[in-house]
Amino acid sequence: MRHPSRRTFLGLVTLSLSAAGCLGRGEGDDASTGTAATTGPDAATATATPSSSGTSTTGAATPGALGTERTVGGRSVTVSNVSVRDALLYLDTPDSMAVANRDGERYVLVSAEGSESGPPPEAFSLRVDGDEGHVAVEDEDETTAWRLDDAQLDALRRSKPRFELRTVELPDRIRPDTQLRARVAAENVSDVAGVFKGVLNVANLGAAYVPYAFELDAEPGETVIWEKTFDERPPDGADAVGFFLDTVAGDREVRAPVGVGTAVGTATATGGATESGRE
Known part of the structure; x- marks a missing residue:
């Protein structure tokens, strides 16, 4: 048995x-x-x-x-x-x-x-x-x-650390022949060391949905930066790519249309305000 x-x-x-x-x-x-x-x-x-x-x-x-x-x-x-x-x-x-x-x-x-x-x-x-x-x-x-x-x-x-987003740059317009980049900066505004944690979920870029997680150690008053360059491209016939950022300091969302313009746009959020920029 x-x-x-x-x-x-x-x-x-x-x-x-x-x-x-x-x-x-x-x-x-x-x-x-x-x-x-x-x-x-x-x-x-x-x-x-x-x-x-x-x-x-x-x-x-x-x-x-x-x-x-x-x-x-x-x-x-x-x-x-x-x-x-x-x-x-x-x-x-x-x-x-x-x-x-x-x-x-x-x-x-x-x-x-x-x-x-x-x-x-x-x-x-x-x-x-x-x-x-x-x-x-x-x-x-x-x-x-x-x-x-x-x-x-x-x-x-121990006290929990607190973070504030300083800059968020996500593509807001996509050309098939241009490389895509994302950049997130956050400051540890507390008096204790901590870890800035987040994830950028990307939809319709090489796959239906892919998460890109990050964890960055930060001393009190320190600003840390996470950057990502994407080699993947939108599938044929795609209308838009979704970028969904979730962090301990807040979240952002951008749906970037796939087009044939002259530049790749970047959605930028600084100090809680969102602006639309062009490179």
Whole structure:
């Protein structure tokens, strides 16, 4: 008889924590809970909606160290590889991406591994009690948990960086014989270092839809620039190419007609104002 493997699911879970669950408030009687988004084989990453549930972890098993195997609801589960993110790039469709970046919210990514089918996604949560935060799994009226380490707790406590778009240049007119370029500049206007994250989804340029994601480290006050040159061309008979920018500092959208003019135009947004330029 073939016995099921003790390790039959492996997935990536994304948990979110709102400002209501800030660490260091000294309110140990209340716990903020962010629910899990996705688990399972080859799971894609998505975000979940956090809630201030008022639930308490009193009576739950003492949290264990990350990477240790624990049992809940008769199933073994291991949580490891915790990563705290200020914002998150994720697939919102099979061929496009988006940015999760809500005010006062952080995202915690963990690897989940276990036996049989594993607990459902809603069984995973991120719980905060006073100065402590941990990843919990509740299944069949049982709860187990894993402790976050000091570095992960510090990452949850720190202020979130803020970015502002300074320049966005996207093609607004396309000639088949001219190379296309995109340029995005953003300034870190906060007093903490951060990562400027974004994605430019391009429609009808070489393929029906292609995402170009980027992540740029930025010190306080620093302006960072992302540039992309496109070798792809619109398919025969195409009327327009769509450029859809989504970043932690805002978004822009341009639909550039395919024509036979004398120049390639560039849609430019500077300091929140949009202008139409010509090269």
